[in-house]
Structure formats: C-alpha cells, structure tokens
Amino acid sequence: MKNRELLESAQALLESQPNQIALLANASAFLNDSFDRLNWVGFYLFDGNELTVGPFQGKVACSNIAIGKGVCGEAALYKKTMVVKDVLQHENHIACDANSRSEVVIPIFVNNELFGVLDVDSPVTNRFDQGIVEFFEQFVGLLVKTIDF
Template identity: 55%
Template sequence: MFSISQTSHANKAAHYDDLLQQARSLIGDESDFIANAANFSSLVYHSLPELNWAGFYFFDGRELVVGPFQGKPACVRIALGRGVCGTAAQTRRTQVVPDVEAFPGHIACDSASRSEIVVPLVASDGTLIGVWDVDSPVPNRFDDEDALGMEALCTAFVALAWSKRAS
C-alpha cells in the first residue's frame, strides 16, 4: 500500500499538491460552509493512508466544538490551551505530535490514536475559526512535510469556504 508518510519528498509534495487541487475543485463552487467542511474531511480522510480521524473543531467564541469529521465519535468540546487542538488554537501554530502519549494534557478521544497533527484555522482578519485535526494509529506518522501540506490545504479551505460561507 502506498504510504505518504514513507515516500520521498518529491512524491509526498506531489501527493499533497494533487490533494490541494482536488480540494479546490470539490469546494470551489459551493457556498455552504458545513457542506464544504464535510466534503473536505472526507476527501482528506480517504486520500491519505494511516489515518483514523480527520476533521474540524470550530471556535464558538469560548471553546472548540466538534464539526464535520470522518472517524469514530469524538470529544465534543475542547477548551483553548487544552490538549493538542486547544494548544494549536491558543498558540495559532501547527502542532505535529509524533507520540500523543508524550504530549502534556493530550485528550484521548480515540485510544487507538498514536500521532496527531493540528493546524489552526485563522481568517484573513485574524479571527480564529477553529482547527483542522488529523489523527493516526501509527506513531511518528506526521512530519514537517505533512505540516506544509496540511497548512496549504487549510489555507485553501479558509480562502474558499470561510470567505463565501452562507450566512
């Protein structure tokens, strides 16, 4: 099975570029934010190997609340600064966690998760939208190249979906 986590830099970058083009095509003409988030989650979950959860947590002004996702049922609410998602939201920095059990305050929504990457979603005006969270049952699944790829996907998602969301 093709594993993006074990491919060369060029192949991994090309795979993320292809995924980015697919995401743009999938959500480019739709204005419903939730529909776009649902399809984006499904696209990534089914396109990348070794994932057991991929989805959104949206900031409601107080805390992160689970949004569209693929995978097992998830924690519904996460405080800013708590766990990997809350840390990414509070610091507005992507978190690449090779071993979730070594992350202080990790929230184990799915005990099978061993590694995680979380990208903060921030609007062009600086508003915190939420986070994009991806988990894997494989330790060390994500690296800096995955961070670059996920950040590019999230930048496109925010630009395409947030700016034209249905009010």
C-alpha cells in the same frame, strides 16, 4: 497522487460547496480518503468560548475542548501548527480515541479571527512528516478562501 495534484483537486472540490457544513464535511472526507493510516480527520470550530466538534470522519469525538486543553486547544491558544509524534508522551493530550498515537492540528484563522482547527489523528506513531504537515497547512490556506465567516 503528489501534493500539488492533491491541492488542485482540493481547490476544485472546496470551491464547489454550497454551504459551510458541506464544505467542512467534504473537506474532512477528502483528507481522509487522500491519506492512509489515519483514524480521525475533522474540524473543531471556535464558538467564541471553546472549540466544538464540527464535521469529521472517524469515531465519535470529544464534543467540547477548552482553549489551551489538548493538542487542539494548544494550537488555538498558541496560534500555530502542533505536531505530536507520540500522543502517549504528550502531557496535555485528550484521548478521544484510545487508538490514536500521533496527531497534527492546524489552527484556522479567517480575517485574523480564530475560526477553528483542523485535527488529524493516526494510529501510527510519528505518522506526520514535514511534507504531510505542509500539505495540511496549504489545504487550510485553500479552505480559508472559501469559508463564509
């Protein structure tokens, strides 16, 4: 499926969710099913102080991440997408899953307030090309339209 078709499917799915937990749970499942060579897809939600694990697909995750710590914390702090080609070369990486080799994190802002981040990990070095990153950013754009904040 091409990215445009995936986004159309995502929009239909996201608009039909009854609440925020269902929305984020099915969003992570959708992404996990739509791309190969991923080992973790999910959300860390900002509680006003730090990022706390939310709905995800993958192995048990780190529960809390301070703003500025790890790739998730950096994306939240710098308010920008972070793409790490090789997490073993990234000094600030938090190794929740020892099998992860690359990571992309997209911050999620609702009404200009930090809501959380979308975190996607792969066991493959340099897994996330520009096309995939742009898709994830567009996906977050759709997601933001359906979040009740």
